[in-house]
Amino acid sequence: MPEHIRIGDIAPRVQYVADGAQTVFVYPFPIFQPDDLAVFVDGLSLSAGFAVSGAGNSEGGIVSFVQPPAAGAKVVLRRQLVMERVTDYQPNGVLRANTLNDELDRQMAALQELREGLAGSLRQGPGEVGARFELPVRPVRANRLLGFDSTGDVTTFSRGDATLSAPFPGGIPRTVEDKLAERLSARDFGAVGDGVADDGPALQAAMNAAAASGKFLQIGEGTYRSTIPLTLPGAAAGLVMLGAILYAGAGGEAALTLGDGAAIRNRTKVYQGLRVLRSTLSSWEDERDIGILIRNQDSALIEIRQVERFTIGVQTLGVERGFEDSVLHLGRFVDNRYGLDVRTATAAAWNTSIRYYGGHFAMSIATWPDKSRYGIRLSAAPGAYVAHNRHVFDGPAFELQARDRPIDGIPFLIEVNSRGVVARNIRMEGCDAFVARHTAGAQDHVYEVAWASQGYGVDIDYTATATRVGSVVRTFHQAAAHREATRTLAEIPNLRAAAIRWNATDIGFEKLACLSTNVSGTPTLLPQFAFPALDSYTLTDRGVILTGGRGLGFVVDTRRCKEFALAIDADNPRMIIQCFGAGGVLLSATDGTMVRASGMSLTYVAGPRWWQGNADSNDAGLTRLQTIRLAPEVQSAIIGVARIDADYEVRSLRLACDPSQSPPVLYGTPELPHGVRELKAEMTWDPPAIAAGASAQVNVPCPGVRPGDFVQAAFGLSTSGVVFLAQVGAQDVITVTAWNRSTISIDLAAGTLRVRAVKS
Template identity: 55%
Template sequence: MAEHIRIGDVAPRVHYAADGAQTVFIFPFPIFQVADMEVRVDGRVAASGYAVRGAGASEGGSVVFAKAPHAGSMVALRRRMVIARNSDFQPNGLLRANTLNDDLDRQVAAMQEFRDDTGSMLRANPGEAPTGLVLPDRMARANRVLGFDSLGNATAFTREEGVLRVPQVGAIARTVADKMGEVLSARDFGAMGDGISDDGPALQAAMNAAAGTGKYLLIGEGSFRTTMPLLLPGAAPGMTMRGVILYAGPGGHAALTLGDGAGARNAAELYKGLRVQRATLSDWVDEADIGILLRNLDASNVEIRQVEGFTIGIRTQGVERGFEDSTLQLGRIVDNRIGLDIHCETAAAWNNSIRYIGGHFANSSATHPTKDRFGVRFSCAPGAYPRHNAHLFIGPGFELQRQGTPGTVAAIPFLLEAGDERGIIARGVRMEQCSPFVARHTGGANDCVYEISYVGTYAFTGTAIDYTASATRAGGTVVPLHQAAAAQGAPRLVAAAENVRQRAFRQTIDTSGGIGFEQMAVLSGNPAGPPGNLTGFAFAGLTLFTLNADTVGIPTSRGLAFVVDCSECKEFFIAAEGSELRPVVMQFDAKENVLAEASPALLSNMNTVWAGSPSFCWEGNANLDSLVGGLAINKLQRVTLHANARFAAIGVRGGTAGAVLKALRLYCSPMYAPAVIYGGSRKWGVREYTTSDAGWVVPALAPGASATRDVTLPGVRQGDFVQAAFAKPSGFQNGGVVFHASVGGTDGADQVRVTAQNISGGSIAVDAGTLFLRATKPRI
């Protein structure tokens, strides 16, 4: 070399954070030869994949990687020489300067490396007096804790001898055993976590110890395989899992049970990071095959990160006592037939007031493709308490795999089959590959709201509730937010009779002395026949109504209803003002034939009763103004029609002989604009009838002469107001001819006689033109 190497005061080590692109890394310290350079990436020695440049240079050199270390990795370059002397000076021999310098340079370099190594060691402060920091003998320190005595000398203690004090004001000294026993670890009892060993006995021993001592349990990193079901009793305050329990035990058991059953109350428990996987996928037949069973929790917090491969992933269970007032944070709930089962086991148990945050309920496309699956189920054992109430879900996601389009299996996020659920609220629901229903109700569930934020198709698929034949209430409301969030707060008014009394008029089409109501159909509780279709059941007017000054009295045998086209819209909301009014619903198919008992209509806050023949209607089992527990909740009634219905009459009848109606309104979702059916080709709901006759040629009329013509006007009756007008194709009719109209015919039905009279002093030729007629029913 041109100049002998110089060893400056430079640390023999340098560190870099790789960015994924840099391949050249500089080292500022000298090395004698390439073998002196040690290269580490993320702490591990790299034996190849790079070249070292600059060996023998005083200013250092560089390490060039063939492939840039990945972004975020740590690159360390360190001089690491072999400590050996390869030269020897001969007595009376020639002492060469370069040889001597090489030896001295190597010694300095070795001392720099030594200083660098010792710089990161645990050592005494140089300012302290010498202390005994030599380790005790091997046998003296075996199975003991290394510590320091009162003089600061290193010594070995048993767990009961050594004491520790937290460096804070007010802290007290505690033994090492006491400090280490604050939290129990499954590894303290022999659990391996290698995914191969059977850790079941060790895990259960740890759980028993946690319950026996009232200590918190830690299951550390790793895969803990068990061939036996595990139980953490409620006496343990909680558990944290950093690894996963791999269940390889018999079917028909809960892999992990938390909390005591029977009448125990497991309060203020804390479970974090729970992960349970089944070693082999369940056949989805036995509902006793459960991943995590939570029993009788109260005011507790549960974090579940993963449950996979069971018939029921998670079950929250009340057993002779309640499961209540707790919060569950949900993670991956995958390949279970029922992801979360909210359950009551006995008549003395309950499951109320729970909050659920998140949760990804999913199945792979290959998992049991012929079997139904559900995200969340509300259930109870036979005879157990069925009224689960106040359950709030925030942001759950469902990807249940309906197996095809359309689906071949039920893949529904919520299944309510306990029978009497109340206040089930789901906000921000995400649905993909699910059935076109967010929920299925099989009983009397009430006050349930499902807010759908995303359904995977940017459409309204999935915004319905599937009511089975056993359902007794239409107790669910679905709020689809797709592209229409602002509209959800403004329900559509379908029809309104703000003052029913002012809509009354004389209508004698169906019966003498009948009373009709504008835009409304009159229903009979005992129609003759009985009729078989909409025209037969929807009367234009009937007797027995009492017309008060501002209200209408409705007997139990009469009803008033709006008739709607429900081909698309199946859910309506009815609002009535009055007293002793009973909601009624009649349904008709596409041919307007009446639907019978096999096609039930449901209400949201009361059960419906099938009235049977001859009225063929569904009606509420209570009056709209009757109180429930002192509250007027019966006034809040959603009407859900059967899927077979294409037309429906929705209204009220008298619940008692003294029933009074003031106003009636009908609403629906803003998604729909159903037509209200009255008038036109229908006989009900209109006061005015019109027709025209283009075939009358009025003869020439002498002074005072007249001509008559009889015109058929269906619906006109004696006592109706009738008017006539005449128009010629061109020119103007002489004002000397007037046209009079009166109801004619032998029975005064459907016939109007028009008289054209010349009231002038001269003859008038009227000739051909069009006759227009209007008849108006009188208000009463």
């Protein structure tokens, strides 16, 4: 074993974090004597309360504390030699190796301490030469800031005039304070972002400062836990989040509110990277429990990256002002009962003309499995403005985990009277068979479903409170090209040409039933309301004028198809729909809401026993084109127009439906003989033997035939010289004459006699 220690290449300093129990700490570097070791606890130098052993050993030794340092305390052990010469070589004396080695060891140890100290000092890099880092003399540097001049040498600046310049041509010198105040950071106000400390007060202080200065606020990387709800006032320029807010406060609050409420308009704001998480899952019962509440925005750019575990994930709110003309980029909305709530708070507010891009609205399989959930809701507070128009959603995806469960899992819940809402490229996984539910007067919505895991049967659910229909579902995964086509069920391009004169007073129309606003007696069945002809129709050059008590309609089988489109060319017509259940039995208002229309309300009128539009169908009221939606129990219906307030001319009618359906239009049957110009009848007849030049006659019943109709007759066997002539013998009867034009008697066998009448 050597008689002197060896100084290895090891730093003469070691640091520990105490655990409150440990009393022995190792120092791995050599010391010459115990006094060479300096002991620090939390930065304070200790002179007692410990013992040092291992002096003179090359591997170091240990420090033993009488009492263990407190948990979390920083323990630093550092070699700290006395800088003095401890040996002296005598002239002509013996130069002993041990003495020389000890001296060199001390010098090496001192150099290691010097290197350790220099590691934390300000110095120029090894690739630079010529810099001057000498401090100015004390009077020159007093009350000034230390910095660097244009050559990189140390200089001083006035505390109020310290400036920085952008390293580009044209850069203007600016004070350090001005540069640092360009954008505020939450960390400037003490926010930690470790997910443990309560950063709420610091975050709110930062938001207040951003509002007072009109600047952007940046919330940096990390998780910022807050036990208080936070508000960024509208006076702030905007917010950029690189981290996330973890809300651990009381329920019934909005975790983060952006913008001012009342009648203040928040214009051209930018909110980016918004992430708000709830520390525990909401009960989904309190709609005040909101992740991000954004108020009164106009021309804003908003990016929402993540919001989770609230009753309402994000609510955009018009409060006495509008929320309009803005763009929202949507990210992950997870485990919120309503992912996005588009809402108004007062009658003076509105929420309209917004573009939404993306959005993944998802649920965990175990999240409230017994509670209904919705991706996007359009809503209004009681008495608030309800016309949420012109919203466009691009590419939202919904995974609501509701399929095969007794709950609702519907992408869109529309509780307002919105128009012109378009959702494109929708993805539905684990949702209901409904892409949307409408509970009020929404109309003219278009839902384009790119994919639905439940197959092709995607529809809109109109609840009992819905007052409008006429929205469209386009399922692009089911023969999209076919569904874009239009199926016309029946059309009368010219009512004047379709008119049928039944007699001197009564007029009917091809394919149409004639309707009366006051059917006598107590009719209860469909055939008792659909007349082949009635009086009081006035024909014009192009159509027919409906006078008091008259209407016209198509009779349609509605057992499978429930939605129809009626187009009318007329002067301010009034639409009517009459509903019938199984067996053609009349359905009235007491049977519930049987029918809804797209552009108007319908009222049941007891006199004619039909549902009637509350307004005329005209361009001024955007009511000319109407879609009709029938209740499931309606098995057949009369859809048409009637004279209500004033006489008007009807020129053309057209009825259409979804091209995937092809329901029959009912007319010209024994049960419903209306709508045909041509009448037919037949019977079996065995004519008697007819002498040469003689004739025989028979009467064929033909309901509807009247004197003046064109009639014909034919016999089902070879007539061998017998000619069959027809004439209207009496109302509803065609008299057929069999005339033997030959020179011999002819006895025809029994056969079928057919007659045909054509009305003018």
